[in-house]
Amino acid sequence: MTASSISAAAGIAAPSTDRPGTREVYDLSLPFRRDMPSYYFYENRYQPPMFTVFSHKEGTPLGPETKDGYVTHVSFLTHTGTHVDAPRHFRDDGQYLHEVPADRWLGEGPILSVPKEEMEPITAEDLERACAESGLDVRPGDIVGINTGWHRRFCGPGEDRDQAIEYMERNPGLSRESAEWLVAKGIVTVMIDSPAIDCARFMPYGDSSFQSHYALFAENVPAVEGLGGQLDEVTGKRCLISCAPVRYENGDAFPLRVLASPLP
Ligand SMILES: [Zn+2]
Numbered sequence: 001m002t003a004s005s006i007s008a009a010a011g012i013a014a015p016s017t018d019r020p021g022t023r024e025v026y027d028l029s030l031p032f033r034r035d036m037p038s039y040y041f042y043e044n045r046y047q048p049p050m051f052t053v054f055s056h057k058e059g060t061p062l063g064p065e066t067k068d069g070y071v072t073h074v075s076f077l078t079h080t081g082t083h084v085d086a087p088r089h090f091r092d093d094g095q096y097l098h099e100v101p102a103d104r105w106l107g108e109g110p111i112l113s114v115p116k117e118e119m120e121p122i123t124a125e126d127l128e129r130a131c132a133e134s135g136l137d138v139r140p141g142d143i144v145g146i147n148t149g150w151h152r153r154f155c156g157p158g159e160d161r162d163q164a165i166e167y168m169e170r171n172p173g174l175s176r177e178s179a180e181w182l183v184a185k186g187i188v189t190v191m192i193d194s195p196a197i198d199c200a201r202f203m204p205y206g207d208s209s210f211q212s213h214y215a216l217f218a219e220n221v222p223a224v225e226g227l228g229g230q231l232d233e234v235t236g237k238r239c240l241i242s243c244a245p246v247r248y249e250n251g252d253a254f255p256l257r258v259l260a261s262p263l264p
Pocket residue numbers: 079083084085196225253
């Protein structure tokens with residue numbers, strides 16, 4: 001195993017800076033597996049991703065003649081792990097996932113440090129302070145990432161059920177005013193390391209106002225939720241960011257891989 005193979009903490013391959021011509025690319029995604037926290041803990045309708053082995057080289061489970069490869073079948077709630085909400089998720093006049101222009105999935109932007117504890121809303125002043133302290137700014141056309149530190153609480157219920165429920169139901173997040181601050185800056189997409197863009201106070205465990213969802217989606221700004229992975233390593237930097245989901249027709253949301261490369 002070489003130094004650039006696997007970073008043990010996150011289980012993510014380290015950037016391959018030893019190859020000429022390659023960028024330093026960081027993976028800001030959570031792992032996608034069966035042991036995932038998910039919505040509907042609160043209604044006792046917990047729905048983890050379900051994986052079925054469709055075909056395997058040993059011939060299972062379809063019979064001995066299916067030895068040509070390893071194929072799985074997966075079913076999951078679209079709002080699982082690192083995923084993006086399309087504006088249509090909350091607004092009848094919002095764009096479905098396939099209608100979101102591609103320029104919202106690839107671009108530049110700052111990854112801001114906004115440390116928050118459980119149930120704490122992010123204010124517009126928090127975002128201004130994060131910019132001032134890092135020397136970063138938010139520009140029209142930016143994809144903005146927010147690191148509250150909450151991603152460090154991520155775990156599956158198989159690992160620690162209480163912590164998994166806490167991760168889903170007590171998260172910090174945006175409020176209407178901080179969402180409107182970002183919209184006024186002309187951003188194209190926002191990303192956060194909590195499982196919902198709204199602070200839990202505005203989710204079904206709180207007042208169900210979904211206020212930042214509505215504020216963002218009124219302007220067709222998609223919300224990437226559940227950042228994780230190597231997020232800390234690019235926080236405080238301006239990056240080239242890729243966050244494209246599957247082109248799911250009439251989709252409300254879909255998991256995605258978020259990649260970031262710090263700009264010089
Ligand atoms: Zn979602």
